Amino acid sequence: MSVEYWLRGEIPQPLKATVITDVKVLGGRIKQHKKPVILLGSELYRLERIVSSDIVATIVDIANAVKADLTTSSSDVVQRLDSMGFKRYRVGFPMSVVQKLARDREYDLAIFIGFQYHYEWLLLNYLKHYAYRHLNTLSLEPYGHPNATWTMPSLPIPLWHKNLLALTEVLKT
Amino acid sequence: MSIPYSKFKMRIDELKTPLSEIRGLDLSIGYVVEEWEEPQGPTPFPSIATLRKWDHVLLNRYRPLYLPFCDLCCLCTYGKCDLSREKRGSCGLGLSDQQSRLVALVCSIGASTHVSHARELFEKLVERFSRDHPIDLGSQVRVEMPITRLVTGVKPRTLGDLEIVLDYVERQIVQTLASVHTGQEGSWIDYESKVFHLGMLDHVALEVADALQVAALDFPKADPESPLVSLGLGVVEVSKPVILVIGHNVIPAGAIVDYLERMGIRDEVEVCGLCCTAHDITRYEKKRAKIVGPMSWQLKFIRTGVPDVIVIDEQCIYTNVVEEARRIGAVVIATTDKACHGLPERSSESPEEVVEELLSGRIPGALILDHDKAAEVAVKTALKLAPTRLKLKAQLPLEDVVEYAKKCTKCRECERACPQNLPISHAMDRASRGDLVGLTDIYEKCFACNRCEYVCPRQIPVLNVILKAAGEKRSSEVFKIRVGRGPIQDTEIRAVGRDIVLGAIPGVVAFVGCANWREGAVDVPIMAREFAFRRYIVVASGCSAMAIAMYKNDEGKTPYEEFTGEFTPGGVVNVGSCVANSHIAGAVIKIANIFARLPLRANYMEVADYILNRIGAVGIAWGAMSQKAAAIASGFWRLGVPVIVGPHGIKYRRMLLGDGERDEAWFLYDAKTGDKVYGGPVPEHLFYAAESRGEAMIMAAKLCIRPADTPQGRAIKLTNYISLYKKFYGYDKLPQDLHLLIRTESDIPITYKDEVVRFLREVNWRERPSISDPTLLEEVVRKRLKVMK
Structure with a gap:
């Protein structure tokens, strides 16, 4: 399963994401970028419920390690970022965020996590075609995403969670 | 004008000539439509390019943000072609x-489906009631069929008058569809203009279809107190023979009810429906027919084994319905040539012969194009089949659930096939230990597409x-819905028109469209109640109107029992089925006509x-799925009404987004002076896919803001926008685009004045004058200036 994209009905596109199975390589890719932004979806809580872990806190660790901004439209995530005292975030609706990512060239890497699969699939495809000159994209989902530049593999969620924690450690070093 | 029409009509009672003798001859040449008092407007029967200028104005402001569902083109034998990036x-x-x-292409499919539906209704109802049957939509509806008047310039008085309208729509759809052929249109903006054209045509078709059935079949006529009927999986009496009707065309279902009444056995048989036929059979019968639920409840209900006979008409039918019926020992009767489902035709056989064939199991169902005969066969088959099927109405014992769950290897193939990406494996794991909560949670969000079953390696x-x-949970689904009322009364429009235009009523929010909801049906009533409590006017149609019923407050009341059915602030108005969406578009048009006295006749632009600049209306198609939904939305865009879709709606391939930071896009004319002035990014978007319910609600409040709002109106709208934002993101937060929406200090909501003023100082906000007479059209400026001179 691991190097396959998630959806069974996936039609191969001409430009497909590179699946990165090694968290060290993944960490290296992130570190290559100077201005990363992390987009947190409103479905992060579903993953948290399955792994019984605070993934928002893990993302904050990643953001701190690579000095990334966060953006989210999830009220739950906003409340938790506030409670953690994390300031470097914006409330942003995903459509407007990707519109700005393509237009403003403020960031060079957009990292996605916690979105509905198909919703992220299409946001990534917009960026793939209309923002590729200045922006790379990375999916940190447990589901391999073909329209990103790089994606984590499709994995059982507990295994994915282990990799996410390992990635955090790689980025901290 | 793309269809000329003539007023030549002659009747000869008696004519004797050396060659012949003629009596009672009616002769008409061309189309005959009675004239009306209003002068002809500039764009009767618009063809593809007639309103192109208006479309380009919109599209230069609301540009597509493309979300390609496929990076290839495979429509011709040149291909497949790789279109990725700039290729x-x-x-x-x-x-x-x-x-x-x-x-x-998608909108062509949607519009042709609606016009085909309208055409079939036209032919059947004219045959039954004659061409001269009057179009009476209620004593309080003088401006009947506003879309048809606006688009074509025709004011239809009788059913026969609708023929010219249908001919026009059909011709235009063919013309527009031709543009999709390889080597025709070559520019995105003109394709989008054609999308708008198709949407406008679709709205005309919707209006024709619903006017036909309201006028001829005596549906509720703009009745805010139409009856309450039962809705839900738990409302059907399983001890009776059950006939399930599915689809959108009410005529076969109506024939079933009529037959039962004629035989005096109406109480002996349950007639229940799914999707829009369900809406319309309750509009037709107004009392006993029941609504099972929206279209995605099809397999949820069929799999219970309850229906004995399934009668399908057209649109949104689960296309493997014959096989599903066979699994539960039920039979299928198809009633239209658009959806034959491989069934043998039995239109010419006697009903008794067909019933015998069905009961013997020699055929799984039949195609019967004579609706009265189909009704008779359905009833007779149900009466005989039901007693033999009682055992089949109780499926799968609960202990088997645990046993099946134990077979699950957690390979997650089901999840990879699930359009909702639901955590089925995890739920199966819990169920294998006797905990069914996970599966029950999934039930709420599952729309029973059955893709999980096809891929399960353990069967x-x-x-x-x-x-x-x-x-x-299923059997406890017992709700009340108000029967679709049809049009909005002129008197209701008069009562609210002024306050809507000035902004004192914060907006009209329309919940429309299909049942492809990410979180199940519950999002829709939650949103509807929130806006009704905030004194918006809430209207609903189709599967969304059903979803609103599927919620009970602390007192056990559904929103239709909790709120008035009047088109008034705090009302929750069910207009009816998909084709009744025309009454929502019709209501906003009537505000322009009745309140503002704008000429209606062929005066589209x-x-x-x-509407775009003054009427704070927004559509929320939270579960939009179909091509028809795309066409309906397109009709609203051209009319200046923004539409928000749910997360699955992102698959419609592109959004139409404004950009608040692109100042030049938001300049318009002050019609009083002719000056070009900044009007602010309102409404900000024309088509928007929200990721979550909270985002949709905040966006809906924002998209009700209009350039012409009075300061008081703008303050009311901003109060709702800010308070919804705070409700979801915290009471210490403010929307970060407020400075773009506040024109002068008078716009600032009193409730939030101090913090808003602080925010405005931080962002160096400067006042910009508000405009009382905004327009995007030079023609309107010229007209106003001429009047002033």
């Missing part, structure tokens, strides 16, 4: 053009397992410009 296909088309082209009947685990 073009062999025919020269780029990725953006191709997405807009596909949207045009677990996954959908059945989910349905059985939620059995108690001026009215749409008025």
Whole structure:
């Protein structure tokens, strides 16, 4: 399963994401970028419920390690970022965020996590075609995403969670 | 004008000539439509390019943000062509053009489906009631069929008058669809203009279809107190023979009810419906017919084994329905040549012969194009079949759920096939230990597409397992819905028009469209209640109107029992089925006509410009799924009404987004002076896919803001926008685009004055004058200036 994209009905596109199975390589890719932004979806809580872990806190660790901004439209995530005292975030609706990512060239890497699969699939495809000159994209989902530049593999969620924690450690070093 | 029409009509009572003797001859040449008092407007029967200028004005402001569902084109034998990034296909088309082209194709499908439905209703109802049957939509509806008047310039008085309208729509759809052929249109903006054209045509078709059935079949006529009827999986009496009707065309279902009444056995048989036929059979019968639920409840209900006979008409039918019926020992009767489902035709056989064939199992169902005969066969078959099927109405014992769950290897193939990406494996794991909560949670969000079952390597009947685990929940689904009322009364428009235009009523929020909801049906009533409590006018149609019923407050009341059915602030108005969406568009048009006295007749651009700039209306198609939904949305865009879709709606290939930071896009004319002035980014978007319910609600409040709002109106709208934002994101927060929406200090909501003023100082906000007479059209400026001189 691991190097396959998630959806069974996936039609191969001409430009497909590179699946990165090694968290060290993944960490290296992130570190290559100077201005990363992390987009947190409103479905992060579903993953948290399955792994019984605070993934928002893990993302904050990643953001701190690579000095990334966060953006989210999830009220739950906003409340938790506030409670953690994390300031470097914006409330942003995903459509407007990707519109700005393509237009403003403020960031060079957009990292996605916690979105509905198909919703992220299409946001990534917009960026793939209309923002590729200045922006790379990375999916940190447990589901391999073909329209990103790089994606984590499709994995059982507990295994994915282990990799996410390992990635955090790689980025901290 | 794309269809000329003539007023030549002659009747000869008696004519004797050397060659012949003629009596009672009616002769008409061309179309005959009675004239009306209003002078002809500038754009009767618009063809593709007639309103192109208006479309380009909109599209230069609301530009597509493309979300390609496929990076290839495979429509001709040049291909497949790789269109990724800046490549073009062999025919020269780029990725953006191709997405807009596909949207045009999708909307052609949607519009032709509606006009085909309207045509079939027209032919059947004219045959039954005559061409001269009057179009009476209620004593309080003088401006009947506002869309038809606005688009074509025709004021139909009788059913026969609708023929010219249908002919026009059909011709235009064919013309527009031709543009999708390889080597025709080559620009995204003109494809999008064609999308708008198709949407406008679709709205005309919707209006014709619903006017036909309201006028001829005596549906509720703009009645805010139409009756309450039962809705839900738990409302059907399983001890009786059950006939399930599915689809959108009410005529076969109506024939069943009529037959039962004629035989005096109406109380002996349950007639229940799914999707829009369900809406319309309750509009027809107004009392006993029941609504099972929206379209995605099809397999949820069929798999219970309850229906004995399934009668299908057209649109949104689960296309494997014959096989599903066979599994439960039921039979299918198809009633239209658009959806034959491989069934043998039995239109010419006697009903008794067909019933015998069905009962013997020699055929799984029949295609019967004579609706009265189909009704007789359905009833007779149900009466005989039901007693033999009682055992089949109780499926899958609960202990089997646990046993099946134990077979699950957690390979997650079901999840990879699930359009909702639901955590089925995890739920199965819990169920294997006797905990069914996970499966019950999934039931809420599952729309029973059955893709999970097709891929399960252990052949677990996954959908059945989910349905059985939620059995108690299913049987407790008993709700009340107000029968679709049809049009909005002119008097209701008069009462609210002024306050809507000035902004004192914060907006009209319309919940429309299909049942492809990410979180199940519950999001829709939650949103509807929130806006009703905030004194918006809430209107609903189709599957969304059903979803609103599927919620009970602390007192056990559904929103239809909790709120008034009047078109008034705090009302929750069910207009009816998909085709009744025309009454929502019709209501905003009537505000321009009745309140603002804008001429209606063939005056599309001026009215749409008025709506865009003054009438705070927004559609929320939270579960939009179909091509028809795309066409309906397109009709609203051209009319100046923004539409928000749920997360699955992102698959419509592109959004139409404004950009608040692109100042030049938000300049318009002050019609009083002719000056070009900044009007602010309102409404900000024309088509928007929200990720979550909270985002949709905040966006809906924002998209009700209009350039012409009075300071008091703008303050009321901003109060709702800010308070919804705070409700979801915290009471210490403010929307970060407020400075773009506040024109002068008078716009600032009193409730939030101090913090808003602080925010405005931080962002160096400067006042910009508000405009009382905004327009995007030079023609309107010229007209106003001429009047002033």
